[in-house]
Amino acid sequence: MSQLRKSVVKSRLARLPPDHPMLDEVQEHVLQGAGGHGEEDDSSSASSASSTGTVRPSPSQNLFARPSGTQAGRGDLSSLPxxxxxxxxxxxxxxxxxxxxxxxxxxxxxxxxxxxxxxxxxxxxxxxxxxxxxxxxxxxxxxxxxxxxxxxxxxxxxxxxxxxxxxxxxxxxxxxxxxxxxxxxxxxxxxxxxxxxxxxxxxxxxxxxxxxxxxxxxxxxxxxxxxxxxxxxxxxxxxxxxxxxxxxxxxxxxxxxxxxxxxxxxxxxxxxxxxxxxxxxxxxxxxxxxxxxxxxxxxxxxxxxxxxxxxxxxxxxxxxxxxxxxxxxxxxxxxxxxxxxxxxxxxxxxxxxxxxxxxxxxxxxxxxxxxxxxxxxxxxxxxxxxxxxxxxLVFPPKVGDIMASKAMANGLGMP
CATH class of the missing domain: 3.40.50.1820 (Alpha/Beta hydrolase fold, catalytic domain)
Structure with a gap:
């Protein structure tokens, strides 16, 4: 990857919110040009068959490593009722x-x-x-x-x-x-x-x-x-x-x-x-x-x-x-x-x-x-x-109702 592209990618990553998940892994993956897939490996393109089948494993991202405590920047991760x-x-x-x-x-x-x-x-x-x-x-x-x-x-x-x-x-x-x-x-x-x-x-x-x-x-x-x-x-x-x-x-x-x-x-x-x-x-x-x-x-x-x-x-x-x-x-x-x-x-x-x-x-x-x-x-x-x-929905009046209304108005001598 050229120095120019590295600088562009780094600048884009810097604009991500501070609590963006797995920022370090993503940055390393991008700067190494892994697989030529652009700026980030899109885990959203994985399985639609299962509600949990959303992640495509990537060696550089180490997605399935055992969690080691609360992530920095995420704050409280306790369960909500x-x-x-x-x-x-x-x-x-x-x-x-x-x-x-x-x-x-x-x-x-x-x-x-x-x-x-x-x-x-x-x-x-x-x-x-x-x-x-x-x-x-x-x-x-x-x-x-x-x-x-x-x-x-x-x-x-x-x-x-x-x-x-x-x-x-x-x-x-x-x-x-x-x-x-x-x-x-x-x-x-x-x-x-x-x-x-x-x-x-x-x-x-x-x-x-x-x-x-x-x-x-x-x-x-x-x-x-x-x-x-x-x-x-x-x-x-x-x-x-x-x-x-x-x-x-x-x-x-x-x-x-x-x-x-x-x-x-x-x-x-x-x-x-x-x-x-x-x-x-x-x-x-x-x-x-x-x-x-x-x-x-x-x-x-x-x-x-x-x-x-x-x-x-x-x-x-x-x-x-x-x-x-x-x-x-x-x-x-x-x-x-x-x-x-x-x-x-x-x-x-x-x-x-x-x-x-x-x-x-x-x-x-x-x-x-x-x-x-x-x-x-x-x-x-x-x-x-x-x-x-x-x-x-507001429906227009029926033609028959319009004609009846006009006839009634004419019968009463209304213009």
């Missing part, structure tokens, strides 16, 4: 044959006929993935509500047969079922039962929002039409069929490289920030606790992943096959929010040129666009809702 982001939590019980499910969700209900944003997280994540974004939505549109569920085998949603809880640390008899059809059915059930739990007369106008796997789920629900006209619109965050299917090839490699456990919750939060899996400190502090579960039998590294992503492998293709076609065909307003245009496949490129959906790109974000950029994502979602809000 969900109560600072949602008003209450819901536990919705359901019996399916011998299986007893206790669906868990976080909610801040809408007011004054406001919309309800229903969010579905990606594989391996939890409803807290949308906590920071939910808070920002309500700042922009105070009448809006947000319902953010934990999918089955994720977060605090549990399943059991009889009195035996399904836990990855036990020899559970509960068969894992994370097929797209099952997850879609669960989402519809939770929405309908939330209406009952909250004593609503009707379901509020819905905007379905799904990240990664969640994007496939909300698209499937919108396409099937089970919620009818209640669904105003739906938004898919950083997943398209083509790139998701391609990314599945490297998912096992990624899962084998990430830590299997952490010595503390703080270490888990720090790793997510250092690896740039999540790039926003507030988001990491509230969402990472939903990803990990404490194992009291392990005194050295007790914090383990709540969801065994490797066990979900049989469902990976089922989640994403046909996603682009369903996204374009489903009724309602459509928004696709991506971290890079490289994720668009041919079918979506054609649909975008035909104006079939709204496309928004956040190149500064990683795969967790809603966590990396919660304020910007919230603004896009609120504007998206307003464009599809039927109550705001």
């Amino acid at each position: 969900w109560t600072g982001f949602f008003e209450r939590e819901l536990f919705i019980e359901e019996d399916i044959g011998d299986l007893n499910l206790i669906h868990h969700a976080y909610i801040s209900p809408p007011t004054d006929s406001g919309p309800l944003f229903v969010t579905h997280h990606g594989a391996g994540s939890s409803g807290l993935s949308f906590a920071a974004c939910a808070q920002e939505i309500r700042k922009i549109l105070p009448t809006a509500g947000v319902l953010s569920l934990d999918a089955r085998n994720h977060g605090c949603t549990i399943s059991k047969i009889g009195t035996r809880v399904d836990d990855s640390n036990e020899d559970s008899k509960v068969e894992l079922d994370l097929s797209l059809e099952t997850l879609s059915r669960d989402l519809v059930y939770v929405i309908n039962q939330t209406k009952v739990k909250m004593n609503w007369d009707v379901i509020p106008p819905l905007v379905l929002v799904g990240h990664s796997l969640g994007g496939a789920v909300v698209t499937d629900v919108a396409r099937n039409g089970e919620l009818g006209s209640n669904v105003l619109a739906y938004a898919v965050l950083d997943v398209v069929e083509g790139s998701a299917m391609d990314a599945l090839q490297s998912m096992e490699t990624y899962l084998s490289t990430r830590p299997s456990s952490f010595p503390s919750l703080l270490a888990g939060i720090t790793w997510h920030l250092r690896s740039r899996t999540i790039r926003n400190t507030t988001s990491a502090r509230v969402s990472v606790p939903g990803l990990l579960r404490e194992d009291p039998t392990d005194s050295t590294r007790p914090w383990k992943w709540s969801t065994d992503l490797e066990a979900t492998k049989p469902f990976w293709e089922n989640w994403f096959i046909g996603l682009s076609k369903k996204f374009l065909e489903a009724q309602g307003g459509k928004l696709l929010l991506l971290a890079g245009t490289d994720r668009l496949d041919k079918e979506l490129m054609i649909g975008q040129m035909q104006g079939k959906y709204q496309l928004q790109v956040f190149p500064e974000a990683g795969h967790f666009v809603h966590e990396d950029q919660p304020s910007k994502t919230a603004q896009i979602l609120v504007d998206f809702y307003k464009r599809n809000d039927r109550s705001a």
Whole structure:
């Protein structure tokens, strides 16, 4: 690399905010001209298949090194409680044959006929993935509500047969079922039962929002039409069929490289920030606790992943096959929010040129666009809702009504 280019790169890096993650590693990587990829290795172009598959390992960046305490410049990295982001939590019980499910969700209900944003997280994540974004939505549109569920085998949603809880640390008899059809059915059930739990007369106008796997789920629900006209619109965050299917090839490699456990919750939060899996400190502090579960039998590294992503492998293709076609065909307003245009496949490129959906790109974000950029994502979602809000539509009077009004006026001798 020439001295001129080095000086240009250094000047650009100097303008980055002081809490920019992994600044030293990035600078070393850039100045060495690693791989000829420009100023920074873009970790956002990694997997859209898993909510955690966002990082492409690079030897010079040492992304998967064990966290060694709090990063300088990040300040407090202690966990944040969900109560600072949602008003209450819901536990919705359901019996399916011998299986007893206790669906868990976080909610801040809408007011004054406001919309309800229903969010579905990606594989391996939890409803807290949308906590920071939910808070920002309500700042922009105070009448809006947000319902953010934990999918089955994720977060605090549990399943059991009889009195035996399904836990990855036990020899559970509960068969894992994370097929797209099952997850879609669960989402519809939770929405309908939330209406009952909250004593609503009707379901509020819905905007379905799904990240990664969640994007496939909300698209499937919108396409099937089970919620009818209640669904105003739906938004898919950083997943398209083509790139998701391609990314599945490297998912096992990624899962084998990430830590299997952490010595503390703080270490888990720090790793997510250092690896740039999540790039926003507030988001990491509230969402990472939903990803990990404490194992009291392990005194050295007790914090383990709540969801065994490797066990979900049989469902990976089922989640994403046909996603682009369903996204374009489903009724309602459509928004696709991506971290890079490289994720668009041919079918979506054609649909975008035909104006079939709204496309928004956040190149500064990683795969967790809603966590990396919660304020910007919230603004896009609120504007998206307003464009599809039927109550705001003002229709011109019908021709028959105009003629009748004129006839009445003439009969009264009015000019």
